[in-house]
Amino acid sequence: MSSILSISNLSKTYDSGFQALKAVNLEIERGELFALLGPNGAGKTTLISIICGIVTASSGKVTVDGHDIVRDFRAARSMIGLVPQELTTDAFETVWDTVNFSRGLFGKGKNPDLVERVLRDLSLWDKKDNRLMTLSGGMKRRVLIAKALAHEPRLLFLDEPTAGVDVELRRDMWRVVRRLQETGVTIILTTHYIEEAEDLADRVGVINKGEIILVENKAELMHKLGRKQLTLHLAEPITAIPDALAEHQLELNASGEALVYTYDTRGERTGITALLQDIHAAGIRFRDLNTKQSSLEEIFVDLVKAPS
Numbered sequence: 001m002s003s004i005l006s007i008s009n010l011s012k013t014y015d016s017g018f019q020a021l022k023a024v025n026l027e028i029e030r031g032e033l034f035a036l037l038g039p040n041g042a043g044k045t046t047l048i049s050i051i052c053g054i055v056t057a058s059s060g061k062v063t064v065d066g067h068d069i070v071r072d073f074r075a076a077r078s079m080i081g082l083v084p085q086e087l088t089t090d091a092f093e094t095v096w097d098t099v100n101f102s103r104g105l106f107g108k109g110k111n112p113d114l115v116e117r118v119l120r121d122l123s124l125w126d127k128k129d130n131r132l133m134t135l136s137g138g139m140k141r142r143v144l145i146a147k148a149l150a151h152e153p154r155l156l157f158l159d160e161p162t163a164g165v166d167v168e169l170r171r172d173m174w175r176v177v178r179r180l181q182e183t184g185v186t187i188i189l190t191t192h193y194i195e196e197a198e199d200l201a202d203r204v205g206v207i208n209k210g211e212i213i214l215v216e217n218k219a220e221l222m223h224k225l226g227r228k229q230l231t232l233h234l235a236e237p238i239t240a241i242p243d244a245l246a247e248h249q250l251e252l253n254a255s256g257e258a259l260v261y262t263y264d265t266r267g268e269r270t271g272i273t274a275l276l277q278d279i280h281a282a283g284i285r286f287r288d289l290n291t292k293q294s295s296l297e298e299i300f301v302d303l304v305k306a307p308s
């Protein structure tokens with residue numbers, strides 16, 4: 001198997017007695033872009049912090065490229081890059097110095113060529129002599145990535161890389177992340193923007209209340225759990241759905257001008273042909289129709305909503 005990260009039966013109970021992770025099992029494949037989604041407090045940060053050696057697990061085992069994160073901490077940690085949300089380094093430092101310093105923290109010798117390549121890849125080269133405080137928010141985020149890449153990690157954690165940034169910068173960051181993946185880095189991304197996972201991820205994992213409740217290929221997930229809706233815009237409004245159409249379980253919108261039919265994209269039959277025949281027979285005419293596929297966001301909300 002080519003897992004770069006292997007997590008088995010990982011649990012964490014904080015001193016307060018709160019169990020933040022419950023027997024988590026997860027395999028991350030080399031080169032993939034994995035999005036870890038979960039509502040606030042689900043355990044994402046705890047999981048990443050354990051892998052990076054910031055928090056100690058209560059039980060379970062994690063290996064990074066075969067290195068146990070406890071017994072073989074240094075080797076495991078040197079494989080990992082962590083991009084936090086905030087830049088906490090000295091604002092007076094230059095881009096060049098701060099990125100070189102990050103490399104040095106891992107005991108790696110100077111490698112100006114490599115640092116130059118990292119800065120060029122992130123479009124930071126012309127800013128290399130700038131002090132951090134003079135950079136825009138977007139450039140600061142790039143510096144965070146450059147710092148995390150300076151010691152040549154093979155596994156990169158991006159913790160909400162686009163939290164609080166505008167749409168334009170978010171798309172710019174997505175391009176950066178895609179380029180990184182093309183260079184062979186395995187990426188684990190946590191995000192609150194489900195659209196981000198929808199756009200970038202190969203696989204999606206959903207964590208809720210300390211448990212991984214789903215791990216799935218993104219395309220498969222959207223196909224499996226996705227629903228489609230067909231909306232028929234009626235030529236004349238109706239006040240109620242005729243009994244003859246009851247079996248189709250339609251919804252009528254508030255103005256009585258549109259009928260909405262929800263169907264399963266996996267089903268062998270969508271039921272649309274029968275629906276249209278019955279609608280015709282019921283004397284209802286429509287002037288337009290359109291279909292809509294549910295988004296990853298809708299699937300996610302369904303998955304994590306508390307059972308009633």
Ligand SMILES: Nc1ncnc2c1ncn2[C@@H]1O[C@H](COP(=O)(O)OP(=O)(O)OP(=O)(O)O)[C@@H](O)[C@H]1O
Nearest residue numbers: 014016018020038039040041042043044045046047
């Ligand atoms: N040091 C701690 N002591 C006690 N409980 C903690 C500690 N750190 C985190 N927790 C609790 O563990 C749970 C998981 O927290 P964690 O930060 O891992 O969640 P998260 O999924 O990253 O959430 P967010 O998206 O809000 O960052 C939360 O209920 C949190 O209150």
